[in-house]
Amino acid sequence: VFEGIVRDNLHGRKTRHLEYEAYEPMAIRKMEQIGREVKQKFPIDGLGMVHRLGRLEIGETSVAIIVAAAHRQAAFEACRYAIDRLKQIVPIWKKEYFEDGAVWAEGEGQSRILVEESKVES
Numbered sequence: 079v080f081e082g083i084v085r086d087n088l089h090g091r092k093t094r095h096l097e098y099e100a101y102e103p104m105a106i107r108k109m110e111q112i113g114r115e116v117k118q119k120f121p122i123d124g125l126g127m128v129h130r131l132g133r134l135e136i137g138e139t140s141v142a143i144i145v146a147a148a149h150r151q152a153a154f155e156a157c158r159y160a161i162d163r164l165k166q167i168v169p170i171w172k173k174e175y176f177e178d179g180a181v182w183a184e185g186e187g188q189s190r191i192l193v194e195e196s197k198v199e200s
Contacts, residue, residue, distance in 0.1 A: 082141040094175045101169040108168045120156040122147040
């Protein structure tokens, strides 16, 4: 089981909360694709993935991946592959809110840069 938890900082900046948005029809298709890839690549018995959308507070779970397998190595490798692929190809976007503004963060497959800065009203 991998559970991604909302952290309280980004590069030393204190995070207030996150918001996730997605192009849901494509996100679902891409997650199904990842499921097929994982089942082809690894000797596993089952796989479940969920990624939450909307506002998430510090300490909440944003993503969870569950793998069932007869052997732990296959389960761990399948889980790592699934989360890495999810970050690469699933159209889910994260906006991180700070005391002094907010940024949209791009995913691993999209060059990992901050793409927008705006002021947050209290």
